[in-house]
Amino acid sequence: MRAEFPDFRLGNVLATSFTGTLSERRGNPVERIPTPQRLVDWLAVSGLAVDSCTTAQLDLAQELRESIHAAATAAAIRDALPASAVHVINDCSAQGRAAAVLTPEGKRRWRLSSASCVEDALSVIAADAISIIAGERDGKLALCASPTCQAAFFDTSQSRTRKWCDMNTCGNRQKKARFNANQRKNPGSVK
Numbered sequence: 001m002r003a004e005f006p007d008f009r010l011g012n013v014l015a016t017s018f019t020g021t022l023s024e025r026r027g028n029p030v031e032r033i034p035t036p037q038r039l040v041d042w043l044a045v046s047g048l049a050v051d052s053c054t055t056a057q058l059d060l061a062q063e064l065r066e067s068i069h070a071a072a073t074a075a076a077i078r079d080a081l082p083a084s085a086v087h088v089i090n091d092c093s094a095q096g097r098a099a100a101v102l103t104p105e106g107k108r109r110w111r112l113s114s115a116s117c118v119e120d121a122l123s124v125i126a127a128d129a130i131s132i133i134a135g136e137r138d139g140k141l142a143l144c145a146s147p148t149c150q151a152a153f154f155d156t157s158q159s160r161t162r163k164w165c166d167m168n169t170c171g172n173r174q175k176k177a178r179f180n181a182n183q184r185k186n187p188g189s190v191k
Helices: 014-019 036-045 055-076 083-095 118-133 167-185
Strands: 099-102 108-111 140-143 152-155
Touching: 014 055, 014 118, 014 152, 036 055, 036 118, 055 083, 055 118, 055 140, 055 152, 083 118
Parallel strands: none
Antiparallel strands: 099 108, 140 152
């Protein structure tokens, strides 16, 4: 990975990890895939390696990312899915050539061929988004409680009450803010 770019925030769910390539959407947005090569890097660490990416493919990827975010946000708040987002997700899902394979551990993985392109990888991400937005997987879509983040994430915790997209970033930031506010209110106390 190139040091001049922010780290990737990888989760256990491909589609919502992909939407996390743009974070702090309601604050100072952080773009984690600003260049075609950076998208290639993200796809590689996500198990969807491709050889190259054009600017047009990066634009398509960012359009898919924003469509997944819009649809997942609507699903999380039980609102109607935006028709334009559904259209982009469905188009990307239908474009690709990827195969689902079963691992020895009984897990499903996606396999791209050596001739696969970015559209093939995006089809896998779109298919993953469809499965979580349609409610086919055990978990629920939620929005990060951070007022500057508001990322859509897939909560698979036992109680389904997770508040943060990532405890190490948004959750930790909120805990620090509460601690500092308490320190200012009660300068002599230690908690």
